[in-house]
Amino acid sequence: MEQILGQLPLRFSRLSMFPVFDLAHYTASVLSLREERGAVEVSRQSPIACWFSAMLYCFGGSILSSLMLGEPPVAFLANTTSVLLASSVWYLIFYSPRDLAYCCSSFLPIRLMFAGMKEVTRTWKITGGIAHAHSHYKNAWIVMIAIGWARGAGGGLISNFEQLVRGVWKPETNELLKMSYPVKVSLIGAVLFTMQHISFLPIEKHNLMFFYTIFLVVTKVTMMLTQRPTSPFAPIEKTLAYLLFGWQPTDSRGKGEARVPHNGASSADRTMGGETSGSAKMRHSKKTE
Amino acid sequence: MEQILGQLPLRFSRLSMFPVFDLAHYTASVLSLREERGAVEVSRQSPIACWFSAMLYCFGGSILSSLMLGEPPVAFLANTTSVLLASSVWYLIFYSPRDLAYCCSSFLPIRLMFAGMKEVTRTWKITGGIAHAHSHYKNAWIVMIAIGWARGAGGGLISNFEQLVRGVWKPETNELLKMSYPVKVSLIGAVLFTMQHISFLPIEKHNLMFFYTIFLVVTKVTMMLTQRPTSPFAPIEKTLAYLLFGWQPTDSRGKGEARVPHNGASSADRTMGGETSGSAKMRHSKKTE
Amino acid sequence: MEQILGQLPLRFSRLSMFPVFDLAHYTASVLSLREERGAVEVSRQSPIACWFSAMLYCFGGSILSSLMLGEPPVAFLANTTSVLLASSVWYLIFYSPRDLAYCCSSFLPIRLMFAGMKEVTRTWKITGGIAHAHSHYKNAWIVMIAIGWARGAGGGLISNFEQLVRGVWKPETNELLKMSYPVKVSLIGAVLFTMQHISFLPIEKHNLMFFYTIFLVVTKVTMMLTQRPTSPFAPIEKTLAYLLFGWQPTDSRGKGEARVPHNGASSADRTMGGETSGSAKMRHSKKTE
Incomplete structure (x- = not known):
């Protein structure tokens, strides 16, 4: 019994993502696209823009990391099976009769x-990205973190340009200025796996994968159930910010985050959190100019 | 006589684009740039921005497809002859004394x-793009369509960024959200030639090139003469949209297109159609926020 | 004595930029970032966005030229020492206690x-860029000028996207529409060094490097001391514009430039000059629409 438990992380790390987990990723991504404001209108006005947007949600990490490594960003299209799978999910969720697919898949359980x-x-994406970066640049740990992060955080980091496809432009905010939880946790993951990769962390890779994934899943499910948007890193961030940058995060920011009720998975890859207050600030600053 | 007619498509498909056809392409592209609102002011304020904009119009397809395949987007600059040819055209059309070149070339015939x-x-661009994509990815027909489309639709697809060079930013619209006729017809061409390339269409390449080109030229000339902006695909699009996406295109869109008088070649590569209504909508949505 | 003087350019051209000159470049760049409006707020709100912005200021030329040549834009991250050096400078200038580092480094001498x-x-960057472009494309002098310019003008040319990282978006202006002095002088340098490289200029490379650098330093220091924003090229530009484009630069532009007081190094890499008038124009044109 103990032996089986001990082998669990190793077996887990050998799981194949295709097709079941990939399918779940596409579904969750397209669901969060569909719940963006204005997405349904775009799907009626221009199915091609909507499809392109959905692809950026599903394959955003791959596209971004390709761009960063000077590789063809269209490479993901060469994997015809994945693209067709993602396209089918997109089609069902946006255009199924009576919205059956959408209603089913947004049922909470x-x-x-x-x-x-x-x-x-x-x-899997973070570790894949780090291994890929390592094959290009030996021991360049900053590149490894960057590519791991880009691959893991997916479309989040390119959200400004994804929105542009749908005719939306919000320059006053982006995922670097106001990180959402998935982007933050991907960054932490990229740092951890890179440290493991250059033998700086005394832990085996499959164990780290196991525990990091469990942490991800538990936190995500808890956040969706309790609808609390506060990230579990908030206290650590505060301490770190105080130590490194000598300031306490301003109250307004904390309030801005707490005020917005996140209804489950619509917070999937992007917090729409402070945007209203952000644009309000913007408008205000324009007036005072 | 019949033999000569039979050989016509084959001979046609061996036509060299350089220099006569390329020259016509540069002229038509720079003319449509010059007729964009504000372009003449830019040409006085900053010749370099204007030149760069003209290059994006002339070589946009090449730049976009290079970016998509991870190749140097400046590759087109290495073909010094073409760049000098396009630059001469740009210079003549924007800066010739008494606007002689512009007046001549905008004479209707x-x-x-x-x-x-x-x-x-x-x-030629579409088939070139598909062959190029095929040399990178064997049998990846989605990539072939994408590259063929990007090469054929030229600067249209990157129009948002081309406008940015001239200090214009219209995020509320783009060629994916509201396809212009050249972008649409390029997409159809890319699909047809890709199907022919993977032996899915029982037709020889030179025949397809011949008939597709004739269709392009006839439609273009007809549209310029009748000044009717409605694309010949409208009924097919409606049927397809009804079958695939279960809805009829909203009336407002059709009206928006019909309301705008297209004065010949100013519609060359871009419909400025729904933009006014689009920005009006935008402003409205801002008010109601 | 004469021999020593004669060898001076040669010795000068063998100077190593790392670490002293690179350090000065990072410091001057981060200082000019810090003096951008809103940069300090960004540094408090999101250190990561601020760091990324600083990297774009320090390594902008390298990133842009990589993108243009289809090479990995993250390559600069592989040079860990440089990145850590630049990051230390960024950290000290933004977060040192009592702003000690900033106050010291902005002391005029x-x-x-x-x-x-x-x-x-x-x-060094311009010549490096030209040599790099030459290794890709033989005798493609337009590419050589473009890459040399991109490398030398650094972050200036991508300023629109650098600003976007900080949540600022000014589409109505860019460095092509309204060139700042460093961008102009880099373009001239790129043209000169390319002409030297293809043996069009009868001067040795180390001599050209020596005299061009002296010109750069003297002009820069003079401009910072006299706080006069008018570039020394103004008369040449006027003549050239008159000869080539048949017009005299409009008065409004000259006035716009002259009106804005440049306080020394805040004009380091970017003139904020005509922006106010530019946006005013924009607003006006919107009203009249």
């Missing part, structure tokens, strides 16, 4: 399952 | 000839 | 020294 499985793919 | 010849280069 | 040394690195 099903949604929780998809969201949890999507988090599993995140671990 | 000359303009029709240039526009027709430009359409011929489109076919 | 120190600032002059940093600015002068930064100009020295510009020469």
